[in-house]
Amino acid sequence: MNLGKIAVIQGDITQQKVDAIANAANTSLLGGGGVDGAIHRAAGPELLVECRQLKGCATGQAKITKGYNLPAKWVIHTVGPIWQGGNYQEDELLASCYRSCLAIAKQYEIRSIAFPAISTGVYGFPIERAARIAVSEVKKFLEGNASVEQVIFVCFGESAYNSYRAAINEILQAE
Ligand code: ADP
Numbered sequence: 501m502n503l504g505k506i507a508v509i510q511g512d513i514t515q516q517k518v519d520a521i522a523n524a525a526n527t528s529l530l531g532g533g534g535v536d537g538a539i540h541r542a543a544g545p546e547l548l549v550e551c552r553q554l555k556g557c558a559t560g561q562a563k564i565t566k567g568y569n570l571p572a573k574w575v576i577h578t579v580g581p582i583w584q585g586g587n588y589q590e591d592e593l594l595a596s597c598y599r600s601c602l603a604i605a606k607q608y609e610i611r612s613i614a615f616p617a618i619s620t621g622v623y624g625f626p627i628e629r630a631a632r633i634a635v636s637e638v639k640k641f642l643e644g645n646a647s648v649e650q651v652i653f654v655c656f657g658e659s660a661y662n663s664y665r666a667a668i669n670e671i672l673q674a675e
């Protein structure tokens with residue numbers, strides 16, 4: 501599915517040939533399971549060496565490193581909120597992850613960026629709700645910034661893919 505600058509695919513984010521991939525990291529930035537583990541394995545051990553120098557990252561914020569052995573030149577590490585039922589600023593913190601990553605992308609003149617479904621794995625954020633936040637934050641950013649030319653949502657599996665397609669139909673094609 502491709503709508504101008506935004507695309508949704510099913511696949512593995514570590515394989516994406518884009519300027520930057522976002523990583524759904526944890527506050528330590530020292531690696532973990534899920535997409536974080538996959539990115540560290542594919543990038544190689546130098547990624548962890550650089551991450552150690554960053555001294556962690558707060559929830560909702562983002563920090564950039566090189567991509568090392570990845571096809572992507574950069575990795576933008578962001579820390580999504582842990583879902584606690586929805587009354588602990590989870591929506592706002594997740595939106596902040598996308599905004600923080602995109603602000604760094606702009607700063608580094610990154611033209612193409614791929615996002616995983618931040619917080620929707622171990623952190624338990626409901627996928628439909630997360631997909632709507634992801635799509636609306638990216639839409640808002642692209643409306644105000646011309647530097648980023650392509651944003652790819654990389655879905656790991658069909659149900660995430662279907663949730664993103666629904667969010668796109670709702671948010672982008674409602675106009
Ligand atoms: P979080 O702790 O932020 O929930 P997870 O890594 O557990 O992070 O999951 C985030 C999302 O990334 C989930 O939707 C999961 O299915 C997905 N995911 C896991 N591995 C990959 C991968 N290699 N490429 C893209 N997405 C992935």
